[in-house]
Amino acid sequence: MSQNKQGAQHTVKTNKKQTPAAGPQQVVVIGGGFSGLATAGLLAASGHKVTLLEQQKHLGGRAGRLHRDGFSFDTGPSWYLMPEVIEHWFELMGSSTQEALDLVALDPGYRVWFAGESGPVDLSTGENADAVFEGLAPGGGAALSQYREQAKESYNLALQHFLYDDFSSIKSFINPHTLKLLPQLAPLLGTSLEKHVAKRFTDGRLRQILGYPAVFLGSSPQRTPALYHLMSHLDLTQGVGYPMGGFAALVDAMEQICLQAGVEIITEAQVEGIDVATTGKPQVQAVRWINTARSGIKHNVQEADVVVGAADLHHIEADLLQPEFRAHSQASWKRRDPGPSAVLLCLGIKGKIPQLDHHNLFFTKDWEENFARIHQGRDLEPETSVYVCMPSHTDPSVAPAGHENLFVLVPAPALPAWGGGGPDGTGAAQVEEVADAAIDQIASWAGIPDLRERIVVRQSYGPADFLNTVNAWQGGALGLAHTLRQSAFFRPANHNPKVAGLHYAGSSVRPGIGIPMCLISAELVTKRINGIKKPGPLEFGPAIQSAAKRRAER
Incomplete structure (x- = not known):
């Protein structure tokens, strides 16, 4: 829903920052949303030569913007959650959210209106949220306090053992940590969020407050695994933030950091296909795209050692790849839920x-x-x-x-x-x-x-x-729904096993929907391309610098 009422901007953007003298791989990132920007920046910072192709006039993907008659609208994400994940990307790039953004904490975090009620309820964090629940239903405060603590434990569990794991190896499933957690995980994966909440709260209003985060995951409380009760840690304990200037300001900040890292950004670039070399194991070879700027349509071929599909997964596979190179068959898509x-x-x-x-x-x-x-x-x-x-x-x-x-x-x-x-x-x-x-x-x-x-x-x-x-599959607003069959290791992987050098980032692959998840998917892809096998978040400067040094020495 991105629109630009101010005329076409420069189609090609680049910063003349030096790249390593020898050995960088040529990377093409398809899609300039949060996952595309995050991936492009990390790969450029680790020594690769990166070109990002975005079909719209400006960046952001689903995080669109509309300027009209003095109003500036965000037409996509509007909740600033999991600030530590966003901060981590900025730190990896040598910056910080404090430096790049003007963040404010919202208090209350949000206001809720219930059908048939005379007035709204304001939700804040911590003990204040507990007090609101107690006012709505006796005993609700103590129940929420316990619920928030459990949500915090599940959130930390997910951060430490699941969100930063691409589950590309059997070792992810049989390592001692995962096996030890199975008794704790099984009921959370085998029970719906709705049932999990209903066991702890009887008041319908409280159930709605705690169940609605499933919508942020492209699903419903009835179809979302109880593991995602961890979402209540984000809004009812951590709190909700907002970047002044809107989420367009976050996109713009990431764009500038990517340019400073040496990423070449080309907007109004409509990708037509991904070429695959078939001598030996199939390997990405080039990306074909059309320049749709006002100056005319021009066909281009961008050679690539690595391609990262950071646009809609179904679009990448069904529209840009030949059938024999698709990791997901058309039959498998018929079984999927677009959210x-x-x-x-x-x-x-x-x-x-x-x-x-x-x-x-x-x-x-x-x-x-x-x-x-x-x-x-x-x-x-x-x-x-x-x-x-x-x-x-x-x-x-x-x-x-x-x-x-x-x-x-x-x-x-x-x-x-x-x-x-x-x-x-x-x-x-x-x-x-x-x-x-x-x-x-x-x-x-x-x-x-x-x-x-x-x-x-x-x-x-x-x-x-x-x-x-x-190019959202079936017009979905968020990405594949976080049902059990589409969560964690059941979600599509971050790489294509049929084509060497082809990787995927974004809301329909691991770990999932939302700006923080898209940034984590960028880290997963960066680690795989750079040969970093250490579990957990991508490390700060030294990990990226050592990867760049290895390539420069080849």
């Missing part, structure tokens, strides 16, 4: 809206039916679960003075046939119908009766937009 799509709505509102906070969640009462309709591809009910981000509550730069910036997300079936959005209500009929219903619901539940009349900017997006702008 939900979404109807997005960017609204510029005249006047202030004190009823809303930075993050706002509206939970429908018929929760199970809501998720069932999304999963089964049925029409949504007029009132459904809705997420509203109002970054202007925190950041005055995203809206003109005296106005508010609203980003509305309605989870929807992954059906491109629903169509796409458009400006001022001109999108596909089904998309605009859902958007109109969301506006009415927000106005009614939050007590903003004149909300519709105050709209001065309106832009919608639908499932077809995800397909058309980022």
